[in-house]
Amino acid sequence: MSTSTAPSPRASLAPSVRRPWALWGLATLAVAVLLSPMVYLGVRVAEVTSEELAVILFQSRAAEFAANTIVLGVSVSLTALFAGVGIAVGIDRYRSRLRRVLLVIASLPLAIPSYLAAYGWLVIAPQLNGFVPSYLLLTGVTVPYVVLPVAARLRGLGGSHEMVARTLGRTPVSGFVETVWPQIRSSALAGALLVFLYTISDFGLVAMMRFHTLTWGVNAAYSASFNRSQAAVLALLVVLLAVIAVVGERNLRGHYSRPSANAPHRPALGRLVSGATGGLFWLPVVGGVVIPFVGLISRLAQAETLRAIDWPRLMEATGWTIAVALLAAVSATLIALPIAALASRLRIRATRTLESFGYLSHALPGIVVGLSLVFLSLRVVPALYQTLAILVFGYTVLFASKALGTTRAALDGVPVTLTMVARSLGETPWGVWRRVTLPLALPSIAIGALLVMVSTMKELPATLILRPTGVNTLATELWSRTVALEFGAAAPYAAILVVVAAIPAMFLGAVRSERGEMR
Amino acid sequence: MFRPAVGRTTTLIALAAFTLAGCQTPTPVAPSEPPTEAVEEGSVEAVEAEAESDNYLLVYSGRSESLVQPLIDQFVEETGIDVEVRYGNTPEMAALLLEEGEATQAGVFLAQDAGALGAISRAGLFTTLPDDIADAVPAGFTSTDGSWVGVTGRARVVVYDAETINEEDLPVTAEDIVSPKWAGQVGVAPTNASFQSFITAYRVLKGEGAAESWVGALVSNDPEIFENNTSILEAVESGVVPLGLINHYYWYQLAAERGEENMRSQLWFTEVGDPASIVNVTGAGVLTPALLDQDAYDFVSYLLSDTGQNYFVSTTYEYPLVPGIAAPEGLPSLESLVNPDLDLSDLETLSDSQQLLTRFGLL
Numbered sequence: 001m002s003t004s005t006a007p008s009p010r011a012s013l014a015p016s017v018r019r020p021w022a023l024w025g026l027a028t029l030a031v032a033v034l035l036s037p038m039v040y041l042g043v044r045v046a047e048v049t050s051e052e053l054a055v056i057l058f059q060s061r062a063a064e065f066a067a068n069t070i071v072l073g074v075s076v077s078l079t080a081l082f083a084g085v086g087i088a089v090g091i092d093r094y095r096s097r098l099r100r101v102l103l104v105i106a107s108l109p110l111a112i113p114s115y116l117a118a119y120g121w122l123v124i125a126p127q128l129n130g131f132v133p134s135y136l137l138l139t140g141v142t143v144p145y146v147v148l149p150v151a152a153r154l155r156g157l158g159g160s161h162e163m164v165a166r167t168l169g170r171t172p173v174s175g176f177v178e179t180v181w182p183q184i185r186s187s188a189l190a191g192a193l194l195v196f197l198y199t200i201s202d203f204g205l206v207a208m209m210r211f212h213t214l215t216w217g218v219n220a221a222y223s224a225s226f227n228r229s230q231a232a233v234l235a236l237l238v239v240l241l242a243v244i245a246v247v248g249e250r251n252l253r254g255h256y257s258r259p260s261a262n263a264p265h266r267p268a269l270g271r272l273v274s275g276a277t278g279g280l281f282w283l284p285v286v287g288g289v290v291i292p293f294v295g296l297i298s299r300l301a302q303a304e305t306l307r308a309i310d311w312p313r314l315m316e317a318t319g320w321t322i323a324v325a326l327l328a329a330v331s332a333t334l335i336a337l338p339i340a341a342l343a344s345r346l347r348i349r350a351t352r353t354l355e356s357f358g359y360l361s362h363a364l365p366g367i368v369v370g371l372s373l374v375f376l377s378l379r380v381v382p383a384l385y386q387t388l389a390i391l392v393f394g395y396t397v398l399f400a401s402k403a404l405g406t407t408r409a410a411l412d413g414v415p416v417t418l419t420m421v422a423r424s425l426g427e428t429p430w431g432v433w434r435r436v437t438l439p440l441a442l443p444s445i446a447i448g449a450l451l452v453m454v455s456t457m458k459e460l461p462a463t464l465i466l467r468p469t470g471v472n473t474l475a476t477e478l479w480s481r482t483v484a485l486e487f488g489a490a491a492p493y494a495a496i497l498v499v500v501a502a503i504p505a506m507f508l509g510a511v512r513s514e515r516g517e518m519r
Numbered sequence: 520m521f522r523p524a525v526g527r528t529t530t531l532i533a534l535a536a537f538t539l540a541g542c543q544t545p546t547p548v549a550p551s552e553p554p555t556e557a558v559e560e561g562s563v564e565a566v567e568a569e570a571e572s573d574n575y576l577l578v579y580s581g582r583s584e585s586l587v588q589p590l591i592d593q594f595v596e597e598t599g600i601d602v603e604v605r606y607g608n609t610p611e612m613a614a615l616l617l618e619e620g621e622a623t624q625a626g627v628f629l630a631q632d633a634g635a636l637g638a639i640s641r642a643g644l645f646t647t648l649p650d651d652i653a654d655a656v657p658a659g660f661t662s663t664d665g666s667w668v669g670v671t672g673r674a675r676v677v678v679y680d681a682e683t684i685n686e687e688d689l690p691v692t693a694e695d696i697v698s699p700k701w702a703g704q705v706g707v708a709p710t711n712a713s714f715q716s717f718i719t720a721y722r723v724l725k726g727e728g729a730a731e732s733w734v735g736a737l738v739s740n741d742p743e744i745f746e747n748n749t750s751i752l753e754a755v756e757s758g759v760v761p762l763g764l765i766n767h768y769y770w771y772q773l774a775a776e777r778g779e780e781n782m783r784s785q786l787w788f789t790e791v792g793d794p795a796s797i798v799n800v801t802g803a804g805v806l807t808p809a810l811l812d813q814d815a816y817d818f819v820s821y822l823l824s825d826t827g828q829n830y831f832v833s834t835t836y837e838y839p840l841v842p843g844i845a846a847p848e849g850l851p852s853l854e855s856l857v858n859p860d861l862d863l864s865d866l867e868t869l870s871d872s873q874q875l876l877t878r879f880g881l882l
Binding site (some may be wrong): 228 | 577583585586604606608613618622634642711745746750753759769772773869873877880882
């Protein structure tokens with residue numbers, strides 16, 4: 001194994017010492033693959049004349065859509081950032097067994113597709129619409145994206161600095177801000193970025209809540225006027241917002257200090273603080289899981305067509321859902337790995353930029369990714385069109401960013417001292433990577449894979465376009481029954497979808513806490 | 520019929536000869552083009568140009584599985600043709616077909632609204648249907664050029680909250696719907712194709728100026744904007760909005776789900792000839808790559824057969840479009856609803872309606 005392919009500890013100290021060209025090549029290729037839908041957007045936008053462009057940008061509702069998207073994206077991600085850090089800190093101060101249970105509960109909102117959350121609420125409170133419900137509900141279902149990485153990072157931290165700060169007379173808050181926050185900032189911001197990208201690309205929830213964002217506009221352009229160029233222009237605006245967010249996050253993230261390998265020790269939380277974080281903890285669980293579920297179940301009880309459940313069909317859809325989610329998790333993790341490894345190893349502007357590009361495709365509305373892969377696969381690999389390969393590729397493009405952040409954080413989190421010790425004991429760079437870095441990073445890498453799994457299970461618009469004819473997932477089955485107003489027949493699919501998605505979601509909580517236990 | 524009366528066989532022969540003559544892509548030949556001289560009566564080319572069955576058909580359906588699959592199963596059973604169906608929303612299926620273009624494997628596109636069919640037709644992706652199929656449905660309910668055929672009809676109706684509104688207070692015309700009396704109380708879905716067809720009908724029946732003032736009045740009345748017919752119906756059913764503009768059949772479907780006696784909302788037809796009660800159509804067409812696939816034509820014919828039409832009447836509560844088949848019980852007759860010979864698939868006029876809605880900020 002050539003020394004240039006595997007990250008070596010020395011290189012991460014002095015980036016100029018080694019030039020990992022092969023890693024550069026792999027990472028660049030991976031980013032290019034993730035950005036492939038942009039080619040399609042470029043082709044469609046190029047068809048737009050400048051007059052049409054002016055009409056789309058200035059005479060249609062594009063500006064209003066963009067303003068709505070920005071307001072929603074910023075408010076949801078900021079709220080998720082603060083609430084998520086609060087919840088993670090609150091959970092972190094509990095004893096280990098309780099903490100694990102709490103983390104698992106905190107992960108549950110991830111299992112609820114945003115369209116189901118919105119639907120469940122609308123059953124109970126049909127008058128809900130507009131910004132406020134969209135904002136609250138999206139925050140509720142996305143806050144685990146901040147809670148989980150921050151909680152994991154907190155487990156890996158030593159508490160000694162905070163204790164010292166407190167001994168020196170700092171208040172709990174200023175002690176936290178000065179000692180803990182700098183160490184969790186990177187994880188928290190990466191989570192908030194995922195929340196932002198999720199929010200601006202979400203269609204199901206904002207459509208049900210009748211809040212018109214750019215992604216809503218993209219869908220309206222396809223459905224109202226079959227205007228693919230207008231849709232592409234609006235989708236590019238979404239991408240533009242994503243670029244701004246990714247660059248902003250990169251600048252805010254700043255320098256990251258590697259964790260020390262000492263044992264964690266936490267000062268006790270004040271009663272007021274733990275009360276506040278306790279309240280914060282339950283809000284997303286109740287609002288994002290319990291209430292939507294109650295709504296769904298009450299609708300189920302009203303349905304007259306609650307037919308005998310078609311078990312073989314339900315099982316088949318469950319099987320496909322799990323199968324494609326597993327494939328997507330593996331594929332997304334593999335494609336994120338070289339990007340994360342490069343960004344973690346060489347901390348220079350160029351690698352950070354490359355990593356940032358890897359996040360952009362997550363902001364694309366599912367329908368755009370679906371149609372762009374129809375366009376590309378028919379031209380490049382027509383034999384694979386409407387096969388599982390392209391479907392999994394679509395999920396990879398959509399969700400690799402979820403694996404990217406956690407994988408990079410995982411590799412960053414491996415203490416340099418350990419890799420240096422291994423090197424000094426005569427281990428080759430590849431050996432260090434295989435025997436030290438990878439085992440230490442694996443739990444976090446698994447978290448990325450689980451996030452991709454959960455997201456894939458819930459995905460609908462791209463699945464409808466890219467799936468092989470005849471392949472039905474739980475999400476598509478649920479969709480096909482609700483469009484026919486058969487809520488009774490839809491209910492088993494909704495229930496199984498949530499249960500199946502809850503399994504990886506709960507693993508997310510469990511893996512995080514076990515990782516803490518290991519230290 | 521104003522449609523160029525060129526039979527399918529003639530077109531096929533012309534096309535086959537065209538292809539065999541060395542032309543690379545089998546682009547659909549304009550129906551007006553004279554049959555190519557290269558074809559002699561009874562020649563090999565002419566025989567090969569006949570549509571043949573391979574006992575396999577891929578259908579793209581913009582109509583939902585639970586509503587059409589039982590009929591398709593029946594078709595499979597009767598004909599032995601293996602039919603695979605890809606389900607999706609009509610606009611997404613149309614977008615998919617537009618991206619696939621001539622590379623599509625689909626033989627038939629079954630769509631929920633005429634606009635989507637018009638988009639495919641304008642992209643040159645539909646073959647011209649043979650006369651026996653195209654002429655089965657009267658003008659106004661089908662395409663003007665034989666590129667697709669209407670299958671079922673849906674009436675535009677007013678749905679109202681029967682717990683809070685008395686029948687005698689209900690609007691009699693489209694103009695009543697936008698009277699100040701209903702300010703803030705009307706649910707509409709402007710992005711939905713069926714609402715846009717209603718606007719088109721209004722423009723055709725009452726003129727551009729009147730349509731503009733109607734939309735202006737609607738907007739100044741602060742309507743509740745919804746995503747689609749279903750969400751309007753749900754909102755009226757749960758008492759959030761007193762009045763909504765939808766297609767009739769959604770109500771029947773929900774009534775089948777919840778039980779008619781449990782329905783809080785009720786349907787109301789505006790007066791005869793009013794644009795608020797026009798008929799929208801669903802339809803089907805054969806895609807150009809399936810030009811020579813007899814299975815595709817058989818399938819579309821089956822949708823128009825007595826079996827097919829009666830299936831829709833009894834299962835989806837839609838209007839049959841083939842003359843001589845009875846409409847669902849309890850509905851006004853199709854003839855009593857306005858049919859201004861609109862070409863609802865005409866995207867130019869659709870685009871004019873959309874621009875009107877865009878000017879008033881509804882799109």
